[in-house]
Amino acid sequence: MEDRMKQNVLSNYGITRRHFVTTSSIALIGALYGTKQAIATGQAAASAGPPDPKLIEDLVAANRILADLGIVDAFGHVSARHNRDPNRYLLSRDLPPALVTADDIMEYDLDSNPIDAKGRLLYRERFIHGEIYKARPDVVAVVHDHSPAIIPFSVSSVPLRPVFHAAAFVTEGVPVFDTRSVPGPPHVLVESIEAGRALAKTLGSRQAVLILGHGAAIVGTSLPMAVGRSFYLEMNAKVQAQAIALGGQVNYLDPEAAREAAHFNYERAWVLWKRKVMIK
DSSP, X not given: OHHHHHHHHHHHTTOOHHHHHHHTOHHHHHHHHHHHHHHTSOOOSOOOOOOOHHHHHHHHHHHHHHHHTTSOSSSOEEEEEOSSOTTEEEEEOSSOGGGOOGGGEEEEETTOOBSOOTTOOOOTTTHHHHHHHHHOTTOOEEEEEOOXXXXXXXXXXXXXXXXXXXXXXXXXXXXXXXXXXXXSSOOSXXXXXXXXXXXXXXXXXXXXXXXXXXXXXXEESSHHHHHHHHHHHHHHHHHHHHHHHHOSOOOOOOHHHHHHTTTOOOHHHHHHHHHHHHTO
C-alpha cells in the first residue's frame, strides 16, 4: 500500500519508477511523499456549494494579473472568501499563478483543510489565508507574494511609508512579522495554523504585513482591491527606496490626506489588467 502511494506521487510529477531508480532520487521521493501525506489528513466535511462563476473567473484573473505585473513568479498565491459561506475560501492547488485555471480552484475551510483535495498538491502556506479570514471578517481577498522591492523593508529598520497616492493605505503602517516568534522549531515559511494565526495578529486591522526576509500578505474587501494594493505596495517600496537614495529629506504623504485616500479604487486598473491577461 505504501509503495503504491509513493508511486502515485511520482506519477503526478511525471517520474517513472525506472527513472526514479536509475537517478537515485531517494531524497525527492521522501519530500514528495511527505507532501502527499499532508494532503490526506484534515479533510473538511462539507462543501458550501458551487461558488459564483464570476468569482472563479476573477480569482483566475487575479492569479494571472499578479504574475503579469511581476508581483508573483512561480511562487505566491491569491485567495477569495467563498460567496456562499464566509467560513470557506477559494484558492488554487499548488501551481505557479500564471498557470492557474478554473479547474485548479479548490475550496477550503478556515483551518485551511481542503474540502475535496482529489489527490492534488496544496500550497504549504495556505494558512496565511485561512487565519486572516478567521481574524478579519471584513477581508474578502488575500494575496501572498514575494515582490522584490518590499523585501529590503522587511529586514531593515526603515519602515515603509506612503510616498505614492495609490498606496495611501501604507499610512496605516506595514508591520513586520517574524516567523521566529512562533513557538517551536524555527521556520521561514508560514506553514501551520499557529504561524498563520501569529501573522494575522501582527497584521491586525491594517491592510498589509511584511514577513521577515520573505514577502508580504495583503488584504482587501474585493479581489481588485487586494490585487491593486499588492501592485502599488511594490511600487511604493520602489519609489521610497529611490527617494531615500537621492539623499536629503523625503516628504512623505500627509497622514490625514493619505487616510482619506486609503481606500483608493483600483477598478479602472483591474478592468485593464483583467482584459490583458484573459485574452491571451
